[in-house]
Amino acid sequence: MADAAVEALTTFALLVAGGLLTGLVFALVALGLTLVYGVMDVVNFAHGEFLMLAMYATLGLALLGIGPLVGLPLVAAALFLFGIVVYRIFIRRLLAGPPEATVFGTFGLLVLIQGAAQALFSSDYLSVPNRPLQGTLHLGPIALAQSALVEGAGALVLTALVFAFVEYTETGRAMRAVAEDRVAATLMGINVQRINALAFGIGAACVGAAGALLMLSYPVYPTVGSQFALTAFVVVALGGFGSIQGALVAALLVGLLEVLGGFYLSPELKMVPVYLAYLVVVLLRPQGLLGRR
Amino acid sequence: MTPLLEVRGLSKRFGSVRALDGVDFDAAQGELTGLIGPNGAGKSTAFGCIAGAMRPSGGSIRFASQEIAGLAYHRVARLGVGRTYQIVQTFADMTVLESVTTGALLRHPRVADARAHAEELLAFTGLAAKRDRLGRMLTIADKKRLEVARALATEPKLLLLDEVMAGLTPAECRDAVALLRRILERGVTVVMVEHVMEVLMPIAHHVVVIAAGKTIFSGAPAEAVRDPGVVAAYLGPPLEAAS
């Protein structure tokens, strides 16, 4: 009797820990999305495909002998540049068009990148060879995969870094000014195009880093991004579009919902509570849990 | 006779900001009531509340002896309140004729009837020659005219005009005043927010002055310019001193 209770509690604690760690990675992915949305009102439907590119890039480096953790800064930097290029030649044009152009345009980008990945890498599931950190860490009765711990911790550190950048640096302040009021920011002499490009680059760098971390435990395949992007949309909506703190809180919540739902309902149903949460929140509180207005 | 529109104690808060803090005024049947006040006094917010675009935080709005405060936007329109916007809100991808037909569909559900009615209104407002232009291709003056035609097409008892003269050239203003007189001749009651005082004074039957979210004057236009409270809040130095 007591044993069963202890076991149930241990399982629950394990799930909560796993959910929170997963949530931290979601937070990093969602951070990029919410940052871009906050600064230029664009929901990047191709965000998950950026993540997928980052995962392939990490794989490529691993095949050259550079492991995911060492490769992380390289992949993040590559995605940063990629984001800037995409903004300069494409997103900038979408912003000049009708409002639905950004939805269609980033959606087209999703299809394009996903197709390219299929054409180049086939639909196979690929993993990093000789994955590091395959052991488990025991905290009393709770055993956690080392890779999950490193992913969670790494995501937390990177999220904190981006948050600090946006909050405390001059450029971050300019970014928030643009998010607040584009016209006023222009009048204050802020180069909105430069800030937009930077925000898009940082948004891509976030998934660049997240992609490298995820390769510690996930395989990569052409549609891997949509699964994470869908979660990120939900996280961003829950947290309030444009809110960084909101995204972090919502990501932890979604991580928990997904892991608990997957265990107590069934693995196929793990996304159900997440989607229901999205629908309930956008219908009852469209500004999100922590969003303003 | 009870006024067509009775506004009492109307208030609207945005968070901690009190945009309206007890606005009272009446609009008598068939008259033109001018709503004036310094920038940020809350005139457009009052319009938004009356038309149903915003839900008031408190107070009462009686239209044709019916309480309409807090009613859905489209329901207020259905009861007979038409409006234009301070910042024009045209249907960008519809032609002039289509936009006005859309308005006319409220009382004439068959498209052919609504169209006929819209054609009539285009002639009435002087837009007939531009009937096939897209809303977004029009000049500001024509966009404002289009908004008036679209609102009139719903056959309102009460027409709320929000700065229809702003940004117009003197010649365009004269046209607009002439149109306004024709609208009054049709028996439509008009409440009008206006910055251009010289335009408003000779045509308004009644003037209401709002400052800092409150009604500070209600009476004849000629008296408004002499009222010390109004002069202090809105007109700046006394007119005698200026002239």
Place this chain on the structure above:
Amino acid sequence: MSPRPHLIALAAIVVLGLLYAFGSKDAVTLDLVFTLFLYATLGQSWNWISGYAGNISFGHAIFFGCGAYAAALCTNAGLSPWLAVPAGALVAAALALVTGFPTLALRGHYFSIATIAVGALVDTYVRTQGWLGMANGFELPIKNGLGWLQFSDKGPYVALALGLFALVQLATLALERSRLGYYLRALRANHAAAASVGIDERRWKLIAFTSCATFAALAGVLYAQYTLFVDPPSTLALSISIDIALIGVVGGIGTLWGPLVGASVYVLLAKEVALRLGGSGKGYDLVIYGAIICLIAAWRPHGIVGSIIDALRRRRGAADVVSVQNPAEAA
């Protein structure tokens, strides 16, 4: 503008299509033509809510799935799939009503993401229900004849798809000229201004949403009878919804002929890619569609048909200006 040119064009398409359907024995091309009209129908269905009304949906496949599953259930129960026509349409309409009531007032990406969520929930639901075949889906028993909506040749299927497309096209032509059509366009252009002329957004969008959901369901019935196999990936998945949206966007949203043009591009590309690059599923087709969507979004946001209409209008607008200016110069 008079509807006559549109009616003539549609009649020509129907006549040529029927001649082809019953004249040709080329199974591969007949299959393409069937797909073309099926997708054009789905694209037009999507166009009602996403084009005319402006609520961009990435979940339209669920209505297609309603029809496909209704057909599969009917035939497997020994009932005529003709019964699935009203049944599927009814279920789709009910689903549109239930999901549209809360979501249609959401704007922009809020609505689009909600449709993804709803689509995923429906997909998940079907995968967990034994009576709906779980994740494996259903095969339909082989029958024959019009009563069973099954034919040994592809010709009758093509004719049916063509007929369905023509019906939906007529409905859309009527929509453009109706109170509903005016109201949807007004709501899309400016919902606040639309409310100020008495338009009840929820009511009119629900009417449009339920109507177009039934069109998609009819296409679903036909699809199930054609392929004789129904499962979540082929009828309900996000990728099907995305294909439907692709077709709508490429042709030009909110235009009468956009969906047919979009579907033509889609089908022709699928064929060319299969021919030259060896089968779909390798992603080359996606690369090309993606590139087209990107180009359209960035440079021609009104799509192919929309751009043609714009160009015509500009030319006519320019003529207007000239005719107005000339008398002034003379005077």
